[in-house]
Amino acid sequence: MLSLLLCTSVLSPAPPASATETSSDEAEASGVEDIAFALVGEWPELDPETLEPVLASNLVDLGIEIHVSSRPAQNVFVQLDWARSLGAQRRGRAVFWLVRLDAETVQLFVIPPGTDLGYVRDIPSAAGSDELAEQLAVIVRGAAESLRAGAPSGMRSVDAGPEPEPEPEPEPDSESDADPESSPEPDLDAGDPSAEQVVHVRLGLTYLGATLAASAPWQSGAGLELGLRLRSRLALGLSAGWVTSEARDETSPLRVQRVPLSFALGYAFDPKRVVSGRVLAVGTGEWIGWQPRSGSAPSLRGGRDLRVGLGVRGDLVLHVHAGLAVLVGASATAWLRNVRVDVEASGEPRSVLAPWPAGGELRVGLEYEF
Structure with a gap:
């Protein structure tokens, strides 16, 4: 009887892994392996060739690759779409980009790996400052480390984009298709040069x-x-x-x-x-x-x-x-x-x-x- 009980305990299935271990494995799997960094707009005090080695030296012990490029200035929602598309091209890629908000402040944005959520941080930095590259190296390393556990430290989420405007109704192809009763009368006082x-x-x-x-x-x-x-x-x-x-x-x-x-x-x-x-x-x-x-x-x-x-x-x-x-x-x-x-x-x-x-x-x- 005792031998039968021992055999039963040995052959029974192992208990499932704890939720903590599972979430830890998923977090580790979503860690940062690659960073794409972009300078948006004009940056007289920075250029990709000099900024990239400064950032890379702070990430080498984490085994994270980084590439720095330039992008034209566009609104934040266009930049978010670009970052999401670039981040989806490689597993473990985080996309950072830097925008000058005003003469005294720059903004650092990031899209973490495996998500569409965007985060931003305001960094006090006067235009022409020589210390901006070192500041970015410290902040990017801290954000990359914190992304292994969740949201990047010291950054707030970016508001959702504006609701798309409704598409305008197509105009009639010819005068015969238009409703004569609904057509507005031409305004001769509207200042149209052709009406002069x-x-x-x-x-x-x-x-x-x-x-x-x-x-x-x-x-x-x-x-x-x-x-x-x-x-x-x-x-x-x-x-x-x-x-x-x-x-x-x-x-x-x-x-x-x-x-x-x-x-x-x-x-x-x-x-x-x-x-x-x-x-x-x-x-x-x-x-x-x-x-x-x-x-x-x-x-x-x-x-x-x-x-x-x-x-x-x-x-x-x-x-x-x-x-x-x-x-x-x-x-x-x-x-x-x-x-x-x-x-x-x-x-x-x-x-x-x-x-x-x-x-x-x-x-x-x-x-x-x-």
């Missing part, structure tokens, strides 16, 4: 002052201009004026009247600025009439003629309110066809009015752009 007015019309009223000849050096009058400004800043203008003066001659004074008609084409600078302007090429046709004053030579008769010229013009525009602006402009014209008024004196012609081959014009006034 195509053509702007301006109307101007100015004082005209111009040179003419030695006997009539300056004439004064008024001018009216109708202009267009396209969205491409192309400027066009059509103007007309009336100018009068006297040609002072000792024996044959004249009263001179001019009606200039001109067409301008050029470029308008940014009209949204308080001070803007225009540069224009101008073609001018000018009707000139003259009439002898009392006391002139009997042989002098009144008449009229036409002269034609080409020139350039510059306008300075000072915007006052809405479309109202003050205009100051000047132009220079070379006369391709000119006029001349002569009178016979002692049987020979004598010039009474001989306009210069080139002249200038000044205009000052107001304009309004619609």
Whole structure:
């Protein structure tokens, strides 16, 4: 009977291992065997080639390999996805990465082996500090040792990523697929450049002052201009004026009247600025009439003629309110066809009015752009 009991006890199955021993074996199996370390963003005081041997020297007795690389700066959730993917490529790999939070603080992140949980630690370190590499070597070694038993020491868990935004509903492929009742009306005041007015019309009223000849050096009058400004800043203008003066001659004074008609084409600078302007090429046709004053030579008769010229013009525009602006402009014209008024004196012609081959014009006034 005794021998039967002894045989039964020897052949009976062994009791199961304790829970403590099992968990210890699992913890040992999940220990750190390899570390991937990344510097995220710009690090003037660190580079992978000098940081890697410093970290490796603190891990050599633990039998842990380490590789240091660089990564572009991205948000923390993109970095977490990268670290999880890299950690899953090798058993026992922990992924660390370093980010500068501000001028006085850096953050060290880690994804331990065999888990998707992320941890972070704030490390006080001024930018340009020479002691950061030694600090990281001590902290990484401590984290690697503590990961054998659980969460890394001195680090807090990273909050979960934001909930994914709902995907937008697909837009209809054509206008026929869209619901006309639900389509919003276009907002013309939304500031869309494409909705800007195509053509702007301006109307101007100015004082005209111009040179003419030695006997009539300056004439004064008024001018009216109708202009267009396209969205491409192309400027066009059509103007007309009336100018009068006297040609002072000792024996044959004249009263001179001019009606200039001109067409301008050029470029308008940014009209949204308080001070803007225009540069224009101008073609001018000018009707000139003259009439002898009392006391002139009997042989002098009144008449009229036409002269034609080409020139350039510059306008300075000072915007006052809405479309109202003050205009100051000047132009220079070379006369391709000119006029001349002569009178016979002692049987020979004598010039009474001989306009210069080139002249200038000044205009000052107001304009309004619609």
